[in-house]
Amino acid sequence: MKLYFREVSGNAYKVRLFLELLKQDYELEMITGPEQKAPEFLALNPRGQIPVLVDGDLCLSESIGILVYLARKYGDDSWFPTDPVAMAEVLGWMGFAADEVKGLALARAIKKLKRPMNYEDNYNLGMRALNTLETRMKQREWVALDHVTIADIAVYPYVGLAPDAEISLEGFPAVRDWMQRIQNLPGYIDMPGIDRI
Ligand SMILES: N[C@@H](CCC(=O)N[C@@H](CS)C(=O)NCC(=O)O)C(=O)O
Structure with missing residues (x-):
């Protein structure tokens, strides 16, 4: 490939x-x-x-x-199960990655890549993503199901890159614990800008 x-x-x-x-x-x-x-x-x-x-x-x-x-x-069936409810959950959280989490991506593009866009709107959307994720991850280990799925992979990068957007992850301990679980997966590779927890 x-x-x-x-x-x-x-x-x-x-x-x-x-x-x-x-x-x-x-x-x-x-x-x-x-x-x-x-x-x-x-x-x-x-x-x-x-x-x-x-x-x-x-x-x-x-x-x-x-x-x-x-x-x-x-992959094996676990990354994106075909059970209708599981599939709906995974796709729903991939929608979260493409929607609220995009606020973090665009806030980063403004700060790191100097893209001419509105920082405050994207910052607010990104904070909504982090607050939603923090609430969810206080109650569970993985974003969509009771095991890791492609929803975790889709949400992870721009959450981890939040510091590049001048957004600290210090106030989001459950998010950081989830990031650490991802970082402990066999085969995990780093991206510059995503801190090891
Ligand atoms: N929705 C697309 C977004 C891809 C995207 O935004 N790619 C950026 C790099 S992270 C890009 O190529 N931007 C150049 C452009 O949009 O002109 C995806 O998830 O693949």
Whole structure:
């Protein structure tokens, strides 16, 4: 498999992390911002975004879809169970990753990558994500089910990168405990900006 990747990208990292947890072989194709808008890359992903995963003749973009594909194709049933209720829970929390947690991602893009966007709105959305997650993780070990799933992998990177967005995780002990559980998974790899707990 080939993963189009950039070190600063939390969305690309979540796919790489999952490939490592699944012990899959892959190569990284390092890609710069301008390259993403070139015709060759737009042929892979018309949205001009990483991550993109190529697996044989298959080319997938959008991290949520890629995680679903990898879980069902290369993982055991636990990462993305087919039971209707379990599936709904996992997808619901992947929606949380794409919605509230995006506030953390955009607040980071503003502070770290100097993107011209409104910090306060994204900070507020990101804090809502952290408060929701803290409340939930006080009562359980994993985000969606009673074991680790792709919802944990989808939520994790931009929560862990909150300090890059100038948002401290000190006041979120249950979130930090959950991060540590992820960091203890066999095959876990670091991303620059995510502190070891
Ligand atoms: N919803 C997409 C978001 C991907 C995304 O935002 N990628 C960023 C890097 S983290 C990117 O390529 N941005 C360049 C752009 O949007 O032009 C996913 O989860 O894969």
